[in-house]
Amino acid sequence: MKVSGPALIVGDDINTDVIYPSKYLAVSDRAEQALHAFEGLGADWPAKVKAHPVLIAGWNFGCGSSREQGATAVLAAGVKLVVARSFSRIYMRNCINNGLAVVESDDLVSAAEPDGIVEADLVAGRAKVANRIIRFEPLPQHLIDIIHDGGLLARLKKG
Amino acid sequence: MRQTLAEKILSRASGAPARPGQFIEAAPDWTFLIDTSVRVILGHLAKIGLDKLPYPERVAVFYDHYAPADNVANATDHRNGRDFARHQGITRFYDVGTGISHQVVAEKGLVQPGQLAFNTDSHTTTLGGLSCFGTGLGAAEMAYVWATGRIWLRVPQTIRVVLKGQLRPLVDCKDVMLTLLGKLSSRAAIYRAVEFHGDAIQHLPMASRLTLCNMTTEMGAKVAFVPFDNVTQEHYRNLGIDVDGSLGQPDDGATYEKTVELDLGEVVPSVACPHTVDNVRPAQDVKAVPIHQAFLGTCTNGRLEDLRAAAKVMKGRTVAAGVRMIVTPASRDVFNAAMKEGIIADLSDSGCVITTPGCGACCGVHMGLLGDSEVCISSGSRNFLGRMGNPTSSVYVASPATVAASAVVGHVIDPRMLV
Numbered sequence: 015m016k017v018s019g020p021a022l023i024v025g026d027d028i029n030t031d032v033i034y035p036s037k038y039l040a041v042s043d044r045a046e047q048a049l050h051a052f053e054g055l056g057a058d059w060p061a062k063v064k065a066h067p068v069l070i071a072g073w074n075f076g077c078g079s080s081r082e083q084g085a086t087a088v089l090a091a092g093v094k095l096v097v098a099r100s101f102s103r104i105y106m107r108n109c110i111n112n113g114l115a116v117v118e119s120d121d122l123v124s125a126a127e128p129d130g131i132v133e134a135d136l137v138a139g140r141a142k143v144a145n146r147i148i149r150f151e152p153l154p155q156h157l158i159d160i161i162h163d164g165g166l167l168a169r170l171k172k173g
Numbered sequence: 174m175r176q177t178l179a180e181k182i183l184s185r186a187s188g189a190p191a192r193p194g195q196f197i198e199a200a201p202d203w204t205f206l207i208d209t210s211v212r213v214i215l216g217h218l219a220k221i222g223l224d225k226l227p228y229p230e231r232v233a234v235f236y237d238h239y240a241p242a243d244n245v246a247n248a249t250d251h252r253n254g255r256d257f258a259r260h261q262g263i264t265r266f267y268d269v270g271t272g273i274s275h276q277v278v279a280e281k282g283l284v285q286p287g288q289l290a291f292n293t294d295s296h297t298t299t300l301g302g303l304s305c306f307g308t309g310l311g312a313a314e315m316a317y318v319w320a321t322g323r324i325w326l327r328v329p330q331t332i333r334v335v336l337k338g339q340l341r342p343l344v345d346c347k348d349v350m351l352t353l354l355g356k357l358s359s360r361a362a363i364y365r366a367v368e369f370h371g372d373a374i375q376h377l378p379m380a381s382r383l384t385l386c387n388m389t390t391e392m393g394a395k396v397a398f399v400p401f402d403n404v405t406q407e408h409y410r411n412l413g414i415d416v417d418g419s420l421g422q423p424d425d426g427a428t429y430e431k432t433v434e435l436d437l438g439e440v441v442p443s444v445a446c447p448h449t450v451d452n453v454r455p456a457q458d459v460k461a462v463p464i465h466q467a468f469l470g471t472c473t474n475g476r477l478e479d480l481r482a483a484a485k486v487m488k489g490r491t492v493a494a495g496v497r498m499i500v501t502p503a504s505r506d507v508f509n510a511a512m513k514e515g516i517i518a519d520l521s522d523s524g525c526v527i528t529t530p531g532c533g534a535c536c537g538v539h540m541g542l543l544g545d546s547e548v549c550i551s552s553g554s555r556n557f558l559g560r561m562g563n564p565t566s567s568v569y570v571a572s573p574a575t576v577a578a579s580a581v582v583g584h585v586i587d588p589r590m591l592v
Contacts, residue, residue, distance in 0.1 A: 027360075029555075037537070
C-alpha cells in the first residue's frame, strides 16, 4: 500500500478540540466535516489540509476526545496518510478503523519538509523524502488490511 | 508468568496469555455509548445493515454531554437514541439528568473488578478506580464491536506509580495528578497502562481513586488501575454486589516498564495553565490571573466529596462580582446526596448556579460556554485551546478547593491563602 503527496507540517500535542472543534460535532456529512478540519488553528487551515495529502505531526498527535470526526474530517479533506512522532491512542485507532493510514516515526517527521513530497510504502516500512530513504516500523499486516479496505466497518461489510 | 493487571484482564478476555506489545482479539464485557456518539453510530449501523444487536445485554447508553438537549438537532438525536434502545432491548438506558457515564457506572456497580469495558468517551480510564479495564473508542469501532462482540487491542506496557505519605489540608488527588503531569508530561503514558500502588492508596476513598484514574487519560494512558483492596470491597458491599477481588489485582512480581514515586506530603495546590494539561504551576504562582467563570463538575471532580470541599471553602463567602460559578453535579445521586447534606443550599447561598447533572460546560458543547477572551478556572480535566467552546478564551484546570477559592476572590488563588 503506497501513498504520496506534499506534506503539511503541524506541531506537538495537537488535540482534537483543535483538529475538529466541538461545535461541529452535530455535522454528520463528511464533506461538510472536511470544511472544519483543523479550524481550531485558524480559518485558513481547512484549505491547507485539503491541499496536502500527507499530514506530518509531532508528539502526542490527536490527544483529547474520542470524537472520530477528528479522523473522518481529515480523511474527507483528502488526507491519505498521517505521520507523527507519537499518536494519542484513540486518535490512532480512529484513523485505522476509518481507513486513514498512519505511520509512527520520529525519523520520518524529522526528515519531512513543508510542502515537500513524501512517498511512503506502508507495507515495506519505507519512505522517500527529499531524496532520502527513511525506514520505519510498518503496522502489522492485519491493521494495514483494515486501512486498505477503507476501515473496520467496510471490511466487515466485505465479509 | 506473573502479570500486571492489564495483562491479566486481557489474558482472560482473549483466552490466551497476553504479553506487552502483542496484538490480541478480545471479547469485551461492556460496551457503553454516550449521547454525542448516537448520531454517528446509528449512521454506521445503517451502513453495515445491522438491524439487531447480538449482545444488547452488554450495552448501556448515557445521555450526559448535552442533556437536556440544547438544540433541535441534538433533541432529535436523543429521541432517535431512545427509539433505538427500545428496539434493541437495551435496558440499561440512563436518560437526561442521571449523570456522567463513568460516574453512573461506578454508582450502579455496572462493571466489576477484572472486567473489560469500552465507552465512546476518552475518560473511560476512570473505571480503573473500580479495578476494571476501561478505555475509550471511536464510534465506528464501537459499531464494529457491537456487531461482532470482538475488538483488536495492543497489550500495553504498565507504568507503576507509587504514592507515599499523606495529603496536606486543602490538597487533593487532582493536585496529585497535576503534579505528576507537570513532572512527567502529557505524553508520559501514551499507549501504556498505569497502576497506582503505595501506602497512600489505602487511605484514598473511591472518589479520589476515580479522579486519579480519570486524569491518566491526560497522560495518554490507555487504561489505569487502583488494584482491588478493602476500599473497593466496601464500595461493592454497599451496593450489595458480590465480586471476586482477585480478578482486580495484579500478580506479585509482575514486570513493570518503570516505576514513578511521589510523596503526597510534597504536593501543593496546583493549576494547569493554558493550553496544555502539563503546563502545571503551583497555584500560588498564578494568583494574578483574573477569572470570569469558575466551573465545578465533570467526571474528574464533580463528586460529592468535590462539592463538599468547595462548599467548605465558600461557606459564609460569596462569588466575586463579575464572576459566575457553575456547579454541575456528576450525577443525580451526587446531586441528591449534596442536597441532603445542605451542600447545594450552601453553594447556592454563595451565589453558585446549580445545573442538571452531566458533563456540563467541560466539553464546550452545552451550558457555560466562554465569551471572547474570557478566562475560566475549571475542576475538569482539559484546558485545550477552544476547549470550552471559544478559541480566544483560556481555561485553567485545578482542584475543587482551588476553583471555589478563586471564585470567591475573582482570580486564581491557592485555597490555603483564603483560610
